[in-house]
Each structure stands twice: as C-alpha cells, then as structure tokens.
Amino acid sequence: MRSTKLILFAIIIAILLAGCGGGNAPASSPTSSANTSSKPAATASAITPVPQPAGSTKITFWYGLSGHNGDVVQEVINKYNQSQKKYYVEGVFQSSYDDTLNKFNASLASQDLPNIVQIYDIGTQRMIDTKQIIPIQDLVNRDHLQSLVDDLEPAIRSYYTIGGKLYSMPFNSSTAVMYFDKNAFRDAGLDPNKKIWTYDELLQAAQKLTKKDASGKASRVGVAFYDYAWLFEEEMAVHNQLYAQPDNGRTQRATKYIFNSNPGVQWLELQKKLLSNGTALYYGVNGANTASAALLTGKAAITFDSIASLRTYVDTAKKNGGKVDVGVAYLPRQTSAQGRTIIGGASLWITNKGTKEQQEGAWDFIKFATQKDTQVFWSSNTGYVPIRLSAYDLPEMKEALSKYPQFQVAIDQIRAAPTNYYNAGCVSGNMLAVRNYVQQATDDYLTGHVSSAQTALDTAVKKSNDSLDEYNASNQ
Structure with a gap:
C-alpha cells in the first residue's frame, strides 16, 4: 500500500510540474548507499571536487544552482570535505530548482534518493508530504542546538518553520x-x-x-x-x-x-x-x-x-x-x-534514506554550511543574504557591505516589520x-x-x- 501511495504521489507531482513548465529532463540518479570510491562523480561545476579519502562515508547532495553560484556550492563542499575525513559530500548538479524537485519526486517510488537535497522555497509543503525527510528541528532538539536556530535571520527562519517546527535548514536566501x-x-x-x-x-x-x-x-x-x-x-x-x-x-x-x-x-x-x-x-x-x-x-x-x-x-x-x-x-x-x-531561495533537506551514518554525515555537513564564517564566504561570493545574524559581526561581511552598500537596503527591507503569517510566505503543495x-x-x-x-x-x-x-x- 505504501508503495502504491508513493507512485500515485509521484504521478501527481509530475503532472503539476509539467503544468508549470518544469524545464529540462532530470539527470541520472545516484545511489544513496555508502560508497568509498575515491573517484568523484561528474559535476556541472567548473570547480574540481577534492578526492574522496579512503574509508570515508559518501553523502550524496543534489543541488540546482548553476553557473557561478553552482561553482560556489562546490567550493563550500570542498571546504567541508577538506575540514574532516569521516564524511565525503558528493555534489550532484540537477540543472535547476524545478528539475531537482521533479527528480526527487520521480524517485520516490524507487527510493533512489539523495542524503541531502536543495529544494527551493515553494517546494516546502511537497517535501513535508513525501514523509521521506528528517525535520531539522528534531536534530536541533536532540543536539541542544536551539541557539543556532535563534541566530537565524527571523525572516528566513520563519519561512521554513511550519507549525513551530523548522523542517529544513535555510541555505541560499534572497528577497x-x-x-x-x-x-x-x-x-x-x-x-x-x-x-x-x-x-x-x-x-x-x-x-x-x-x-x-x-x-x-x-x-x-x-x-x-x-x-x-x-x-x-x-x-x-x-x-x-x-x-x-x-x-x-x-x-x-x-x-x-x-x-x-x-x-x-x-x-x-x-x-x-x-x-x-x-x-x-x-x-x-x-x-x-x-x-x-x-x-x-x-x-x-x-x-x-x-x-x-x-x-x-x-x-x-x-x-x-x-x-x-x-x-x-x-x-x-x-x-x-x-x-x-518575504524571502526566496532554497533550503537543505535531510532524507530518511541511506544508512544512519549517512544521515549523521548529512547533518554534519549542514551544520558546517550554516557556520557564520561559511555563510559569510557564501554571501560574499554569491550575493545571497547570510542566514546567521552573527555573520554580520565578522570583518569579511563588513567588508562586503562596504563594497556593496546597496545590499543593506535588502537587509533593512526584510527587517522592516515583525514576522507574522502574512510575511512568512505561503506554504502549500x-x-x-x-x-x-x-x-x-x-x-x-x-x-x-x-x-x-x-x-x-x-x-x-x-x-x-x-x-x-x-x-x-x-x-x-
């Protein structure tokens, strides 16, 4: 029965996506099982992935940013992979936001899903409805990391919080x-x-x-x-x-x-x-x-x-x-x-597939991606709004604001009124x-x-x- 529901869900999603002109055909799907191969998969980024250390656990990460921003995604991945040797994140480019969500939903029946997936803002309800994800709030509560959530930009945090629960971790945010x-x-x-x-x-x-x-x-x-x-x-x-x-x-x-x-x-x-x-x-x-x-x-x-x-x-x-x-x-x-x-952009979701070790590795990467120094690197090189309030205290962020003072207007705009249901953004399937x-x-x-x-x-x-x-x- 569960398999039948997943197949039906995937068909409905495909129809809705087709109605919106989803874009290019999805790329081939990587496996989500642990893999210790030292050869990185092909990537659309111009940045070469660092080699995988022997014995590390592979974490598959689907993302939909292309061009320069896609290159910076790979740079963030490389920084993480070089920071430790227990896990290895493999970034797999999916052509676009639409194609990433399309491929994820098309893969529900086969369960051939990544460990982490970048999904744009309006895909939030769909991701929740797949029942194939681990809410970020559950991991935050387990690890006593509410201080991290409290440090998220309120406008950004509010979008991905439904019913008081943070389902995914904001990554690239804009307005x-x-x-x-x-x-x-x-x-x-x-x-x-x-x-x-x-x-x-x-x-x-x-x-x-x-x-x-x-x-x-x-x-x-x-x-x-x-x-x-x-x-x-x-x-x-x-x-x-x-x-x-x-x-x-x-x-x-x-x-x-x-x-x-x-x-x-x-x-x-x-x-x-x-x-x-x-x-x-x-x-x-x-x-x-x-x-x-x-x-x-x-x-x-x-x-x-x-x-x-x-x-x-x-x-x-x-x-x-x-x-x-x-x-x-x-x-x-x-x-x-x-x-x-409201904010736009995308967030990172952890799936409940793969091994327990892969799920922990996915969470470890997300914590790295949300560190304030990582967010300053990300923002300074892409133009997206840092998701952490404390990121603005770092000299690199102050330098970026000095170089691009227009950026402050966008920050002021998303802080111009208290967060409420009106400006948190609409969540629907x-x-x-x-x-x-x-x-x-x-x-x-x-x-x-x-x-x-x-x-x-x-x-x-x-x-x-x-x-x-x-x-x-x-x-x-």
Whole structure:
C-alpha cells in the first residue's frame, strides 16, 4: 500500500510540474548507499571536487544552482570535505530548482534518493508530504542546538518553520528589491537615496524618467518589468495580505487561496497604468534578463529583481562604462502598507534514506554550511543574504557591505516589520501550479485579453483552488 501511495504521489507531482513548465529532463540518479570510491562523480561545476579519502562515508547532495553560484556550492563542499575525513559530500548538479524537485519526486517510488537535497522555497509543503525527510528541528532538539536556530535571520527562519517546527535548514536566501539607475534619477530631479516609493510616487517618477525623441519614441522608459509571480507574492506580503487560508498554511494545511484581494488587484493595475502612460516596457513571463538588460543599457531607469543579482548588476554596469549607477530601494507599495517582503531561495533537506551514518554525515555537513564564517564566504561570493545574524559581526561581511552598500537596503527591507503569517510566505503543495496561474492572469490583463485585474485574479484563484483540492485530497 505504501508503495502504491508513493507512485500515485509521484504521478501527481509530475503532472503539476509539467503544468508549470518544469524545464529540462532530470539527470541520472545516484545511489544513496555508502560508497568509498575515491573517484568523484561528474559535476556541472567548473570547480574540481577534492578526492574522496579512503574509508570515508559518501553523502550524496543534489543541488540546482548553476553557473557561478553552482561553482560556489562546490567550493563550500570542498571546504567541508577538506575540514574532516569521516564524511565525503558528493555534489550532484540537477540543472535547476524545478528539475531537482521533479527528480526527487520521480524517485520516490524507487527510493533512489539523495542524503541531502536543495529544494527551493515553494517546494516546502511537497517535501513535508513525501514523509521521506528528517525535520531539522528534531536534530536541533536532540543536539541542544536551539541557539543556532535563534541566530537565524527571523525572516528566513520563519519561512521554513511550519507549525513551530523548522523542517529544513535555510541555505541560499534572497528577497526582491527595486533596482534603479541613480544617474537617471539625478538627471530627472529625483532623490537617488530614497528607499521607499509609493505607487503614486512611482507613477510620477516614471513620467519624469521617460525620455522621448522628436518623433515621440521613447529612448528611455521609467520602468522595465516582466511577469513573475514571486513579485506578486512579495507585494501581498508587503501589504499584510494572506495568500491562502488558514494563516498562509502556517498553522495547518492551506485549504483555500484568497490572493484576489485588493492589494493584488492594485499591483496589476499599477503595471497597467505604467504601460498605458507609455512609461514602461513589459517583457512577459520569460523577460527577466531582458528587463535587467534594459536597465543596464540605459533603456529603462527601474526594474525589479532579486537582491542575489546585485553583484551582476554592479559588475555589468562597470563593464558597460559606468554610465549606469546601480541603486537599490524597497519594492514599491501603497502608502498604508505596513508589512515586509518575504524571502526566496532554497533550503537543505535531510532524507530518511541511506544508512544512519549517512544521515549523521548529512547533518554534519549542514551544520558546517550554516557556520557564520561559511555563510559569510557564501554571501560574499554569491550575493545571497547570510542566514546567521552573527555573520554580520565578522570583518569579511563588513567588508562586503562596504563594497556593496546597496545590499543593506535588502537587509533593512526584510527587517522592516515583525514576522507574522502574512510575511512568512505561503506554504502549500501546489505553489508551482499557482505561480503559473498568477502569471497567466497577469499576462492576460496586461496584454488586454482580460479587461479587469479583478477578473483575471478571480480566474487564477479558481484554478488554484481546484488544483489545491486535488493535491490535498491525495496528501492528507
């Protein structure tokens, strides 16, 4: 019976992932049994893994970060492997966040699972529902390490804590911010040091920032944006609005989405006003890179993106001749907004598979990855927010903040309001599908296929609730 349930669960997950355009096909699955081979497996990282010491226990770690950030993951792994000889962590790249979760769920029936897996934020409920994990809180309590949990950044800790229990250990965390060109702001007579912009102020600023030639064609617009449901989720949190009932899935399983409330409608209407005024460019669902390029080439003065991209923005601006002076502000909001942004990124989960020794090795690596010096190395080399409050006391972190002062704005933003159910983020089993529905609704409204933002979001909520009912029925 247990095997049948796992197979059914995997099929449902695969369907939901397919509905969201999961991405590339999964790579071949490594075994989770103890292995003392000295030859490391192939890796997508440009960083060469250190050799495995004879007699050490292999810990398999699936991760989904690519490019430079994937290289830093391998560097963290190498640092751990060189710090001791009892365990050996083998990093196995899985192409993307979606592919990692897809492969994990597809492997449930065969039980061919890793010892550690990096899963992005919205996969939290799904991971809990697999019943194939060891909650981090259980290990924290066993080893009397609550002081470590208490030192986690509150906004980050709150996301991965459900029903008072920390299920996974945060690893790479970020939040969304408003990027802008300080030089363009100065030229338009706007304050480049202003951190908080209301919707009305953003509309007015976009008018001043837009430049048109003699023919009326815009050579620079105020805002370049794209369709990403994470930004929609951030805006709901900023305005202290629940995404789902009850309590965003924080006290019990989410049973009903309610994101078609006024703040969601107003966020879509703000974007439509910018477009109607001729002060913005919209690049659609897959337009993140194009929107950032518009800012960095002077074709737009504002865009929205993750703070984890800060170094890329700053470095690219320098390579382009320094004409763009990259600034960072809070996400725009209504005047009455009292909330804060939620976090994004991913966390580390320990599976209950493999040997007892492998499970202990997985926990040992996670403790290493969360050490404050490791977190400073990680943050300084990637742009993600350190998960430990004490990391900011180290000179290396102070140096990083001095080099990239814009980073402090993101830190201030996630500390701008007390943690509550609104800004902890929504936890539910079908969030992948829901993001797809929200993005479709946004695009339909912005491109004129649906006449009102309310109608578009009402449709998205209905689809989301139908999907949630199906998911919950299979995972009680």
